[in-house]
Amino acid sequence: MTAVVAIQPAMTRPGPVPIATSRPHSSQPMTGKENQIQLKPASSFSGVTNVRTRRERPCDACRRRKSRCVIHEGAVLCVLCEFHRQECTFVQSPQPRKRKLPESKKEAPPKKRSVDLETGIRGPQTPSIRPIPSPNQRPFLHRTSKEPGETLGLQRRKFSRYLGLTAPFDNIIWGLSQFDTRNESNIDLGTLRRVNEHECFIMLNDESQDYDDAESLNVLEEVVAPHGDTLIDIYFRIVHPSFPIIQKQIFLNRLSNGDRAFSPPLLAGMYILALNWWSHDPRLAPYPRPDTEKLDAIASRSLAAAMQRPKLSTVQGGLLLLQRPEADSWSLTTQLVAIGQELGLHLDCSSWSIPEWERGLRRRIAWALYMQDKWSSLIHGRPSHIFGANWAVKPIDDQDFDETESTANEPEPLSEDEKADVDKGQVLFSQMIALTGIMAEIMDTFYTQIAIQEFANAGKNSTRLILDKAKPVQIRLKDWFAKLPPSVRMDNITPNRLSPTGFLHLAYFATEITLHRRIVQSLDPDNSDPYLAYICRSAAKTRLISAMDFVNRLKPEHLQSFWHFAAKINFTLIGTFGSLLWATAPAKEEADFYKMRLREYRWTLSVSSKRADFLDYAVQMLDASRAMLNNLAEKPSITQTQISSVGVPDTQARTMPPQTLHDEQMEDAAMELRRFPSGSAFSGFSNDQLDQYGLDNPPDVRSEHG
Incomplete structure (x- = not known):
């Protein structure tokens, strides 16, 4: 007798609770991150009526911090006051400036407060030979806040490229740049983004591609409509636990708030994989199955475009598309490895000035890419593209799967079965990484x-x-x-x-x-x-x-x-x-x-x-x-x-x-x-x-x- 495994639909979720009322749209696009964390708008703070009259003047809080005061057009609060959920006032007088002492009377400069310096235990660093910092370099400010734009690989209108030790931008030269409190420095070619004392990326704009992405997303939604949300639910219940390369809570929060501006190849990959269980889900089985060939065509076209301005979502989408049995894993894997290196996925991000949750996400994506490369090498009988001498990613641990720090909302509670599936999936992912390391040793040895x-x-x-x-x-x-x-x-x-x-x-x-x-x-x-x-x-x-x-x-x-x-x-x-x-x-x-x-x-x-x-x-x-x-x-x-x-x-x-x-x-x-x-x-x-x-x-x- 043929046994049938029925996929039970997930528990009915309550209606989405909006995190914040959307701000009025401005004529200029606001730089944010791909998986944006929603913050409270200015209107949610009672008693705040201050409006900045002089854009050059910092607010009282920023003046005390000696931080750059940024107020986006249409906003009432500056970025830092909005993040700290405090009043943004302009009532205090400027502090008197200290008169310069003559050279002969100058004393040794006081030590900076420890809060301004990088703290914590440092893990193994990526390059084996450390460049010697120039005495003129400004000290690196280690920041891991949740401000908009703090992420490195998930910003919406910017993408990053890693500047290696032999790149035209020598680390001593870019170290002379004037970096702001976000460790960024604007130059003619883009924005330098320093993640620690010796590693830097250049951030480039990709706003010209917004229209193409919107068009691809619209076609994607038309192909799967009205079952897109159900397919997303299937993906996170069946695929994600044992292949956790997406930050689930951020993705679902954006979805519940009506923000569907996702990376087209990433969304297409999720839909295509979820379609494998279409006939097993009682909510979908009565309806005709969407055209997979159309989804494949959109995914291929949008992925090729995304590779020109790669982000973490580009690698995520490519890895999902490669999980299809019919995918050509060799050529696409080669491209994804190159893109991963451009994004710095081969490096140890433990000391980087990025949110903690992004570090865990980068490690999960990096190890998924490592497995993709090594198993592609085995099944095709061709050389691997990742070498141990240039692989500095730390082993994955339980903290890398933690999503509590990536969202302001309390995650939706899981049932006992769902929690067991998540725990098993994390163990599977970790054990598969360890086994892949042994297999890679066999390939290198024999x-x-x-x-x-x-x-x-x-x-x-x-x-x-x-x-x-x-x-x-x-x-x-x-x-x-x-x-x-x-x-x-x-x-x-x-x-x-x-x-x-x-x-x-x-x-x-x-x-x-x-x-x-x-x-x-x-x-x-x-x-x-x-x-x-x-x-x-x-x-x-x-x-x-x-x-x-x-x-x-x-x-x-x-x-x-x-x-x-x-x-x-x-x-x-x-x-x-x-x-x-x-x-x-x-x-x-x-x-x-x-x-x-x-x-x-x-x-x-x-x-x-x-x-x-x-x-x-x-x-x-x-x-x-x-x-x-x-x-x-x-x-x-x-x-x-x-x-x-x-x-x-x-x-x-x-x-x-x-x-x-x-x-x-x-x-x-x-x-x-x-x-x-x-x-x-x-x-x-x-x-x-x-x-x-x-x-x-x-x-x-x-x-x-x-």
Whole structure:
């Protein structure tokens, strides 16, 4: 009987509570930030009737602070008084100026108050060599307030570009600029924005693109109308928890206040991903599904335009669009990595003068981009574009997911199930980052051009060299899996509630297979030690069968959930590994075993694809591999080879186990020897005690679907 997972609609939210009454529109656009935090207008403060008569004169509060006093056209309060929710008065007289002392009577300048200087514990800095500040440079003022324009990567009418150490703007030269209290300095080319003592961005205007964005947004809303809000709700319930690259509360606050001026590629990506659950949602299922091709066209066009003036929302939108199974992940990933570097996502932002919530958002986006690059490198077999020597992003922690500081409103309370989904999603995201780091180490150790040449130069010793290098990575991978929190294990599911843990465990098997695939590729039947080859192939069989059994045990709660973009290829890699073992099998009996298991695996994928369309690709790739294997020459029977009936060389060789093998591989080999009595024909492994998921008796592939 086919199981159906119904996606329950979220609890009905009360009507939106406006944060503030909108200000009168002025003739000049007001510079703000992309995810604007709404502040109280001047009219909300009783008893305030002061109007600034001289624009050059600072208000009393700004005069005391010795801060720049800015009043936007049409506003009653200055920016700082509005932020601090205090009266903006002009009643106090200017303080008397101090008379300059003659040079001979000058004393040493007093130390600045600690409140004006950067405080707090500093994390590791981005550049390994620090530039020496010029004695003429002004001290850096560390500010992390919520004033409009304080964000770096989310301003509406400005975008930023990072100025590196070798850029035409040398840090000593731009350090001589006169920076205001927002750490900005206007120059002919734009606005310099200093984020700490040694790192700076140039802010450029992009107001000329407002019309194009408005037109794209209007078309987007027409395509999904009147279901846009429902699709947003689906996105935040299903995709966002395990792929948290958006500041949810700011987004929802803007939406509830009628502000829909979002980044078109970002909004299009959210709609496109949410459409995957259209037929499962009772609010949407009765209606015709929106035209996905139109959404794709708008997304592609608007993303290409946004790349010319990139912001964090550009990377967010690109990453969401890349999660589509049909997306071309290689070329777009390359572009997004370059844009991320232009935005400074590869740097450590811990000490930057930006809001705390933006630091957490930047780290989440940066690590999502890191995973996108590394997994694209794996599934395409091409070089990565992110290198450890230039990656200074700190590891993600719980504070990076905190959204309480990003909005003035109290977040809407979550139900117990929703809170559990959010907590599980954050653990999934963090664990996927850690696993990606191990996978990236495998790629750097075994699949770079330098590594390939090194193994080729080793000749007959290449397999042993690979095994030596594989041992520490295997230990890290085994330790990672052993320490997985219970909340993200495969058997931790709630019936009829989606569970996105599948993509994490699939990535684990893909990582294992990538490592053992390199070992099997190095085996030369003419030159390899027969016993060493047997041990390596035995370990490879164990991984293959465990991966196939994992796929066999996937439930509807897993299949109908969100899957990371690499899942389509990772499912395929399991079949590819089976085909490799089939093609390199030394005897007909072993080849027939893999042929049988691949047939069963294809059947499992074809049945599962009814609930996960992207699995059709893995089925097609299996069929293509099978067609190529038809050209494989007939293999000799095991009795016609120099290998014994259990696949192990003679007794003398068996007494000399290679010391370079990992203990886990030796245990696999010993277990294999116990399974097959002398003289029996090769029939592959049984499933007992091979499972790495903690299930003692995993179900047989053929019995799972009845």
